[in-house]
Amino acid sequence: MAKVGNVINYExxxxxxxxxxxxxxxxxxxxxxxxxxYNGENLVVLGRSGTGKSVLIKLISGLLKPDTGDxxxxxxxxxxxxxxxxxxxxxxxxxxxxNSALYDSMTVRENLEFPLVRNKRNLTRAExxxxxxxxxxxxxxxxxxxxxxxxxSGGQKKRIGIARTLILRPDIMxxxxxxxxxxxxxxxxxxxxxxxxxxxxxxxxxxxxHDLACAKMVGDRMVMLLDGKFERQGTFEEIFDTDDxxxxxxxxxxxxx
Amino acid sequence: xxxxxxxLLLEFARLHRFLMRVLREAVxxxxxxxxxxxxxxxxxxxxxxxxxxxxFIVGFVFTKQSRPSLEDFGATSWLPALISIAIVxxxxxxxxxxxxxxKVGSQIGAELSSMNVTEQIDAMEVSGTNPFKFLxxxxxxxxxxxxxxxxxxxxxxxxxxxxxxxxxNDQLSLxxxxxxxxxxxxxxxxxxxTLRAVVFGFTIGFASxxxxxxxxxxxxxxxxxxxxxxxxxxxxxxxxxxxxxxxLSLIS
Numbered sequence: 001m002a003k004v005g006n007v008i009n010y011e012x013x014x015x016x017x018x019x020x021x022x023x024x025x026x027x028x029x030x031x032x033x034x035x036x037x038y039n040g041e042n043l044v045v046l047g048r049s050g051t052g053k054s055v056l057i058k059l060i061s062g063l064l065k066p067d068t069g070d071x072x073x074x075x076x077x078x079x080x081x082x083x084x085x086x087x088x089x090x091x092x093x094x095x096x097x098x099n100s101a102l103y104d105s106m107t108v109r110e111n112l113e114f115p116l117v118r119n120k121r122n123l124t125r126a127e128x129x130x131x132x133x134x135x136x137x138x139x140x141x142x143x144x145x146x147x148x149x150x151x152x153s154g155g156q157k158k159r160i161g162i163a164r165t166l167i168l169r170p171d172i173m174x175x176x177x178x179x180x181x182x183x184x185x186x187x188x189x190x191x192x193x194x195x196x197x198x199x200x201x202x203x204x205x206x207x208x209x210h211d212l213a214c215a216k217m218v219g220d221r222m223v224m225l226l227d228g229k230f231e232r233q234g235t236f237e238e239i240f241d242t243d244d245x246x247x248x249x250x251x252x253x254x255x256x257x
Numbered sequence: 258x259x260x261x262x263x264x265l266l267l268e269f270a271r272l273h274r275f276l277m278r279v280l281r282e283a284v285x286x287x288x289x290x291x292x293x294x295x296x297x298x299x300x301x302x303x304x305x306x307x308x309x310x311x312x313f314i315v316g317f318v319f320t321k322q323s324r325p326s327l328e329d330f331g332a333t334s335w336l337p338a339l340i341s342i343a344i345v346x347x348x349x350x351x352x353x354x355x356x357x358x359x360k361v362g363s364q365i366g367a368e369l370s371s372m373n374v375t376e377q378i379d380a381m382e383v384s385g386t387n388p389f390k391f392l393x394x395x396x397x398x399x400x401x402x403x404x405x406x407x408x409x410x411x412x413x414x415x416x417x418x419x420x421x422x423x424x425x426n427d428q429l430s431l432x433x434x435x436x437x438x439x440x441x442x443x444x445x446x447x448x449x450x451t452l453r454a455v456v457f458g459f460t461i462g463f464a465s466x467x468x469x470x471x472x473x474x475x476x477x478x479x480x481x482x483x484x485x486x487x488x489x490x491x492x493x494x495x496x497x498x499x500x501x502x503x504x505l506s507l508i509s
Contacts, residue, residue: 063383
């Protein structure tokens, strides 16, 4: 599905990463990074493997804690939240994992029900079934309802993973390498789905990738993580209009080689 | 050397934090009753056939091997008493714990570790579920409940195995066998057996969950976690057995 013009409110910042640093031992992954995600926007974070892209979204969702700096999500400072408050905030954030992270001991239906059953305890069985089928239909995999994750292809797992996050109707989506390890046709499907999610569920999203076709197709704005800092940001054309030897190989590999 | 000592201290600190968190989360609501019941089924109910067979063999073989020694003194009529004391005071809790360490410990270690590797634990956390309470605490509670039940089961089956071994040579009714059995064991023996089983159950759950939850990433980590869960559970069970025997001897 082609990207349509979405209404982005540049007055309303839903995620603000302010001067954040994160190290693992002697390895300085993020160095004083600043980032803003605006309401309704698809922001693509580009960068080489191991540059801290996934660490960034884990910091945003509170799975990791920053060494320094502040992260504000939907008006709440993540660092200051109690465990209970963080749990509540996470219900408004959908996290699509690189390897889908489906619970492999559960069927697709049980995977999708899990967040609903645990967080919306007043729902009836019929309402749960309706929600599950609706969201599964949205990703085009209604027929996989009773299958086990081991019976699904990589692309199907990605779709189910996205469906599981959408079932709680999040305001923000975080996609970690949504097209990693998929064939080009499935990549196009997933990119289309990301745009469809933005349009249908009115989400604001951060998409972590080093797949430039994905970036170009889904991104309203892009930032590039270089040596632990966001050194380049703008549209696709603005990012790659440079002779920087750290940036050019990205473009060359994806579109020339 | 200094670095190894530091790492050891850090490991102890992490173990202490893990234990405190288990105790805190076990008593604070919301309680994961449904998951605890499911784990009791997975850990306990599915272990009944293996535990039963092992208990029967232990009781049967122990009786068979003990007979010649008692025969030398013309004391084969003491066999029921000997079996009851051996099984209730020592064999039942220990054999249950060792079998459970192998079967349940490796299962928990591998399961949590693979969930860790494939980010399923993170996925649970970001979807508003406390994975520690859901995965770790429920499993530890389940092993603490089910190992004592399995222990009573193995004791019963073990005694029955002993009875079958006896009647291969002697005339003895089941009723008089169990009358002699219960003549020799008292409340303190049953209490000590239950206490041991509870401690072993907690230990197996705790050790297996700890190594699974903090396993290193990668498929190698899953294998290591399964292996470490069994080794850590068995080793700790033996240490505890030694300590409990000493304490009970002092008390009695």
